Amino acid sequence: MTALSDVSTHAMASARWRISEVAFWVLALACAFLFPSRYLIMTDIVRLGLFAVSLDLILGYAGIVSLGHAAFFGVGAYSAGLLALHGIINEPVIALVVAGLVAAVLGFLTSFLVIRGVDLTRLMVTLGIALLLEALAERFSDITGGTDGLQGIEMQPILGRFAFDMFGKTGLFYSLIVLFILFLLARRVVHSPFGLSLRAIRNNPLRAAAIGIPVNRRLIAVYTLAAFYAGIAGALFTQTTALASLDVFSFERSADLMLVLVIGGTGYLYGGLIGAVVFKMLQELFQSITPQYWLFWIGLVLVMIVMVGRARIHRWVLFVPNLIIRQCAGRKAAVTVPEGDAP
Amino acid sequence: MTIALETRGLEKSFGGLRVTRDLSLKVVQGARHALIGPNGAGKTTVINQLTGVLTPNGGRILLEGYDITGLSVHKRVLRGLSRTFQINQLYADLTPLETIGLAVSERMGRGGDWWRRMGTRNDVNAEISEILSRFHLLDVMTELTSTLPYGKQRLLEIAVAIAARPRVLLLDEPAAGVPESERHDILAAVAALPREVTVLLIEHDMDLVFSFADRISVLVNGGLLTEGAPDEVARDPQVRAVYLGETTDV
Numbered sequence: 001m002t003a004l005s006d007v008s009t010h011a012m013a014s015a016r017w018r019i020s021e022v023a024f025w026v027l028a029l030a031c032a033f034l035f036p037s038r039y040l041i042m043t044d045i046v047r048l049g050l051f052a053v054s055l056d057l058i059l060g061y062a063g064i065v066s067l068g069h070a071a072f073f074g075v076g077a078y079s080a081g082l083l084a085l086h087g088i089i090n091e092p093v094i095a096l097v098v099a100g101l102v103a104a105v106l107g108f109l110t111s112f113l114v115i116r117g118v119d120l121t122r123l124m125v126t127l128g129i130a131l132l133l134e135a136l137a138e139r140f141s142d143i144t145g146g147t148d149g150l151q152g153i154e155m156q157p158i159l160g161r162f163a164f165d166m167f168g169k170t171g172l173f174y175s176l177i178v179l180f181i182l183f184l185l186a187r188r189v190v191h192s193p194f195g196l197s198l199r200a201i202r203n204n205p206l207r208a209a210a211i212g213i214p215v216n217r218r219l220i221a222v223y224t225l226a227a228f229y230a231g232i233a234g235a236l237f238t239q240t241t242a243l244a245s246l247d248v249f250s251f252e253r254s255a256d257l258m259l260v261l262v263i264g265g266t267g268y269l270y271g272g273l274i275g276a277v278v279f280k281m282l283q284e285l286f287q288s289i290t291p292q293y294w295l296f297w298i299g300l301v302l303v304m305i306v307m308v309g310r311a312r313i314h315r316w317v318l319f320v321p322n323l324i325i326r327q328c329a330g331r332k333a334a335v336t337v338p339e340g341d342a343p
Numbered sequence: 344m345t346i347a348l349e350t351r352g353l354e355k356s357f358g359g360l361r362v363t364r365d366l367s368l369k370v371v372q373g374a375r376h377a378l379i380g381p382n383g384a385g386k387t388t389v390i391n392q393l394t395g396v397l398t399p400n401g402g403r404i405l406l407e408g409y410d411i412t413g414l415s416v417h418k419r420v421l422r423g424l425s426r427t428f429q430i431n432q433l434y435a436d437l438t439p440l441e442t443i444g445l446a447v448s449e450r451m452g453r454g455g456d457w458w459r460r461m462g463t464r465n466d467v468n469a470e471i472s473e474i475l476s477r478f479h480l481l482d483v484m485t486e487l488t489s490t491l492p493y494g495k496q497r498l499l500e501i502a503v504a505i506a507a508r509p510r511v512l513l514l515d516e517p518a519a520g521v522p523e524s525e526r527h528d529i530l531a532a533v534a535a536l537p538r539e540v541t542v543l544l545i546e547h548d549m550d551l552v553f554s555f556a557d558r559i560s561v562l563v564n565g566g567l568l569t570e571g572a573p574d575e576v577a578r579d580p581q582v583r584a585v586y587l588g589e590t591t592d593v
Binding site (some may be wrong): 003005006007008009010011012013015016060187188191192193194195196197199200203204207208209210211212213214215217218221 | 504
């Protein structure tokens with residue numbers, strides 16, 4: 001039965017690892033070894049990347065827009081901070097998971113508000129929830145430290161062995177490992193039948209229900225999962241910086257995250273990671289040119305990306321390699337953005 | 344005779360407009376039942392109530408004797424009621440393979456599996472491959488749906504409804520908009536539907552209705568005008584006046 005084996009091969013094709021993906025992770029690891037003086041910014045990028053993967057899960061796959069994703073980041077950050085500060089859970093990895101779970105519970109509870117309504121409603125509801133939490137954190141300053149944030153967090157060694165050092169080396173490798181593990185999990189999820197059903201819901205919710213997909217249940221599940229990821233990103237923030245202040249809930253944090261995905265593209269997971277790298281590099285670059293007005297340049301880049309279109313930029317970037325390959329190997333072998341990677 | 348699908352005193356209003364009026368309809372198991380009516384008779388509203396997209400203001404809907412009036416759309420599908428859409432409702436950036444895979448997975452209760460890759464269950468694969476080949480879609484299964492010719496998309500529209508393995512299938516104008524050259528494939532696919540599947544056909548095309556249906560209900564202004572075998576309906580003077588008379592100019 002060749003048709004049957006065809007079906008299974010093609011069905012599995014999308015989940016196969018591409019060389020470019022392996023290259024991406026090798027490069028990421030190489031950077032960690034090559035630039036020992038840049039641990040802090042690389043850790044920053046890794047955290048932002050994980051946070052962006054979280055938003056991509058709901059935005060790129062399920063089509064849920066959010067302007068308040070910092071709510072879960074913040075809850076994860078404060079959870080990790082409080083756990084360490086009061087010595088409730090001293091081991092960072094366990095504390096990380098617990099902080100993620102706290103964010104996931106909040107995600108589950110608020111998902112019922114978010115799945116109803118259209119995009120604009122969702123933007124407002126998510127934004128509202130984040131503002132609400134920020135205000136609550138300020139109000140209950142005896143727990144959260146108010147505007148000063150949590151003071152005097154001391155992190156214990158990871159697994160009782162690897163102490164956080166002042167250069168941020170442990171922090172970077174710790175974050176990178178967490179990112180990689182969670183990325184593998186996300187990758188498995190989006191290539192599963194569950195992940196496919198999310199894409200179906202984003203594509204056409206009417207039809208999704210008409211073929212038997214329980215739309216609301218799937219959206220609740222992915223929203224909860226994304227909240228878990230965002231919570232972990234927040235907890236990593238607290239653990240690697242020993243800080244948690246009100247700005248973890250800030251609107252800017254949620255908005256920056258949107259920018260990251262606009263830069264990197266949605267719906268293929270790597271968009272969040274690439275976007276995080278580009279966003280942070282641009283931020284560094286522009287800040288070194290004009291410390292005060294760097295936002296102007298970020299804004300300009302964004303407008304350009306949206307106006308010109310990402311697909312076209314990809315084509316420009318690949319113009320030279322394509323030209324060389326065409327010279328060497330003829331027309332057919334031109335490099336293109338793989339189907340699954342095209343935003 | 345067992346009744347597969349039944350409505351009892353169905354009512355639906357939009358504001359002051361009564362779109363469905365006291366509609367009681369019985370579709371016998373295994374029937375090829377057609378629901379016809381002039382434009383604006385409320386056929387689509389009826390379908391949307393049957394499938395759960397709209398909630399009726401009154402009356403009940405029974406699927407094989409079981410009251411489904413309050414069930415959500417996807418639960419009705421799992422109970423064996425599925426539909427096709429008059430205007431294709433497909434996934435533009437998924438392939439036919441993925442589209443059929445979704446429906447088969449959900450029916451087998453495997454649609455929520457998040458821990459395994461797609462294509463790793465042979466029972467699902469076997470059924471996908473069987474449906475794709477039955478609807479002549481094997482050769483295009485890895486192409487994006489949006490790039491398929493319209494006739495193929497129309498076949499996929501029927502195939503994905505069948506993939507839910509319904510016992511009652513609602514066909515909403517299956518041949519609508521299909522060019523003459525591709526029409527034959529659609530009609531053949533409709534004619535080849537398994538006999539045990541009860542079909543309720545909503546259609547404008549009188550040739551299709553009279554060649555396919557063994558029972559016809561005529562809907563006018565949201566209410567049932569008459570019902571009977573095709574030849575009875577064709578002879579009915581009322582029907583000729585309100586409906587068939589109108590279509591002579593088509």
